[in-house]
Amino acid sequence: MNRYLPGLLAATLIAGCAGRRPASPARPLESLLPQNGEVAGFQREGELSSGRGLTGLAAIIDGGAEAYVKLGAEAGVFQDYAIEHEARERVTVTLYQAEDAGKLYREIYPGRSQSLPGIGEEARSRLDLFGATELDFHQGPYYVELVITSAKSTAFEQLRRFAELIARRISSSP
Amino acid sequence: MTDRTVALTLEPYPLRKQESNLNRKPIQRRDFITTSGLAAAALAGLGRPSGLKAQAAAPTTGNLWPGRVAEVSNPSAVDSSGGLKSDQVREMVDRAVLELTGAKSVAEAWAKLLPGLGPHDAVGIKINVINPKLPTHPEVVAAVVAGLKAIGVKENNILIWDRVGNGALGSFPKSGYTLNDGPAGARCLGTDHEKVGWDSQVKAQVPSVSLEFPVSRLASEMVKYTINVPVLKDHGQPGITYALKNYYGCIPLLDAPNLAKIRVPLMHTHHGNPQIAELYNNPVFRDKTRLHLGDALIISHLNGPGGPPTAAAYTIHASTDPVALDALGLEIIDQKRKASGLEPAAKRAGFIEAAAKLLLGQADRSQMDLRQVKLG
Numbered sequence: 001m002n003r004y005l006p007g008l009l010a011a012t013l014i015a016g017c018a019g020r021r022p023a024s025p026a027r028p029l030e031s032l033l034p035q036n037g038e039v040a041g042f043q044r045e046g047e048l049s050s051g052r053g054l055t056g057l058a059a060i061i062d063g064g065a066e067a068y069v070k071l072g073a074e075a076g077v078f079q080d081y082a083i084e085h086e087a088r089e090r091v092t093v094t095l096y097q098a099e100d101a102g103k104l105y106r107e108i109y110p111g112r113s114q115s116l117p118g119i120g121e122e123a124r125s126r127l128d129l130f131g132a133t134e135l136d137f138h139q140g141p142y143y144v145e146l147v148i149t150s151a152k153s154t155a156f157e158q159l160r161r162f163a164e165l166i167a168r169r170i171s172s173s174p
Numbered sequence: 175m176t177d178r179t180v181a182l183t184l185e186p187y188p189l190r191k192q193e194s195n196l197n198r199k200p201i202q203r204r205d206f207i208t209t210s211g212l213a214a215a216a217l218a219g220l221g222r223p224s225g226l227k228a229q230a231a232a233p234t235t236g237n238l239w240p241g242r243v244a245e246v247s248n249p250s251a252v253d254s255s256g257g258l259k260s261d262q263v264r265e266m267v268d269r270a271v272l273e274l275t276g277a278k279s280v281a282e283a284w285a286k287l288l289p290g291l292g293p294h295d296a297v298g299i300k301i302n303v304i305n306p307k308l309p310t311h312p313e314v315v316a317a318v319v320a321g322l323k324a325i326g327v328k329e330n331n332i333l334i335w336d337r338v339g340n341g342a343l344g345s346f347p348k349s350g351y352t353l354n355d356g357p358a359g360a361r362c363l364g365t366d367h368e369k370v371g372w373d374s375q376v377k378a379q380v381p382s383v384s385l386e387f388p389v390s391r392l393a394s395e396m397v398k399y400t401i402n403v404p405v406l407k408d409h410g411q412p413g414i415t416y417a418l419k420n421y422y423g424c425i426p427l428l429d430a431p432n433l434a435k436i437r438v439p440l441m442h443t444h445h446g447n448p449q450i451a452e453l454y455n456n457p458v459f460r461d462k463t464r465l466h467l468g469d470a471l472i473i474s475h476l477n478g479p480g481g482p483p484t485a486a487a488y489t490i491h492a493s494t495d496p497v498a499l500d501a502l503g504l505e506i507i508d509q510k511r512k513a514s515g516l517e518p519a520a521k522r523a524g525f526i527e528a529a530a531k532l533l534l535g536q537a538d539r540s541q542m543d544l545r546q547v548k549l550g
Contacts, residue, residue, distance in 0.1 A: 045348070046340070046348070047342075054435075054438065054439065055428075055431060055434045058434070059342060059343060059431075059434070060342050060343070062304055062343055062479065063410065063442065063479045063480070064410060064477075064480035065438075066410060066411060066439075066442060067410040088350075090348065092307065108477075109476075110476060110516055111476050111477070111514055112514070128475075128476060128485075129482055129483065129484055130472060130483045130484055130485050130486050131255055131256015131257070131472065131483050132256070132307065132482035132483055134481075147482045149256075149307055149482070151254075151255050151256060152255070
């Protein structure tokens with residue numbers, strides 16, 4: 001017998017289960033993301049991507065998907081935003097719906113961070129970065145990661161504007 | 175960051191013209207089909223593939239110097255905001271191929287790496303743009319293009335490629351490249367381009383999980399040689415992604431959703447050990463790839479492969495040995511992880527040893543011919 005068959009079957013089972021969960025968010029995930037110009041100076045760049053389960057998330061975040069699914073992520077949406085007049089910088093927003101978004105927040109990132117009160121239920125700025133700035137938070141069933149390809153002093157405030165808008169939208173969702 | 179765009183033109187041009195040139199080399203293509211067919215026949219004879227035994231260790235013609243690695247570092251090539259200095263990166267790449275080959279000039283070095291190129295031969299540069307926040311840096315690729323031009327490869331016969339041109343899983347434009355399928359300049363495109371696609375005749379086998387994949391035509395019939403230019407990132411499953419894991423971008427792992435449900439977990443189960451090694455151990459990859467040029471200038475050592483860059487390692491690796499390259503990349507990642515108080519990625523990177531057992535290269539640092547150069 002193929003010595004990898006048990007793993008093979010287990011992996012297939014995980015994939016099947018991940019796809020079967022009938023998660024039904026209160027509103028479509030994409031509706032929680034900023035539209036063009038809602039955050040002043042930013043326009044959506046490229047099409048929104050969404051996925052559910054291991055395979056669906058792998059089609060958005062590739063090899064990182066398994067870790068998110070193991071920590072309870074059920075579905076996600078991904079959208080880039082270009083900064084007007086700044087071709088080389090870009091904000092990436094990834095929003096996950098999770099069984100326990102707080103757990104996903106606490107366990108997905110093992111690096112150093114600084115806590116950020118006032119955004120969602122918990123928020124932080126990640127510190128182990130080079131040439132980039134990242135903020136993540138969780139609120140209700142949602143976990144949100146925001147990254148900007150810039151380490152400028154203004155970068156964090158740009159992410160905060162995105163985070164506050166998304167947090168308000170989550171609060172107002174049914 | 176500095177302007178990372180590799181200037182390329184975008185004039186419409188049918189790829190068929192290039193393909194007609196490539197089709198003048200039926201022997202080369204037939205060789206690969208034959209090899210693939212023999213491998214399939216061998217597997218059929220063995221019945222269900224069982225572990226590594228299904229792929230007999232075979233000498234690779236691509237690995238000219240097993241265990242030899244040129245490692246060039248230069249902290250001044252990267253600025254504090256993550257921008258790269260093109261001229262210094264070019265110097266690093268040139269120095270790396272010189273150290274690797276022992277050649278007296280850059281042109282001689284590239285000629286040693288890519289022998290017997292004809293006037294119509296194309297060379298592929300397999301990069302990694304799956305995560306535009308941390309792609310293979312265009313400055314590194316520009317230096318490779320310059321090297322190829324120095325030995326007479328026509329610019330339009332240089333194919334810079336990855337799985338997807340501009341989509342959810344990979345984007346050339348967002349990574350600082352300009353897509354180009356035109357008649358001038360190096361071409362830059364994904365396997366998902368309408369004139370590319372998957373090669374139904376050249377299959378790559380992964381025996382331990384009983385999978386077989388068509389490979390990108392950009393890895394098989396469209397090029398004579400491949401230069402692998404990965405970027406160093408940590409990875410939640412196999413610990414790192416560098417030289418060997420970059421070949422996952424040569425197969426349609428995610429293209430058909432129903433198949434992907436099975437393929438994706440199977441190719442990552444057991445931390446990709448030995449699947450990553452087995453995938454590379456197909457003639458279309460291990461024999462056609464003549465150089466692994468590792469981009470470890472800016473890396474991620476946590477929350478990869480999809481996260482933003484987390485550190486600078488200021489390093490370029492050049493080797494014909496992907497196993498040695500991965501072993502050294504793993505060292506860099508784990509040094510950074512140790513400094514951050516994280517568990518070592520080595521616990522998950524068993525695929526490197528598996529690749530060594532398949533005679534794909536040297537995983538033991540003490541047995542390597544490591545040629546270190548410090549610039550800047």
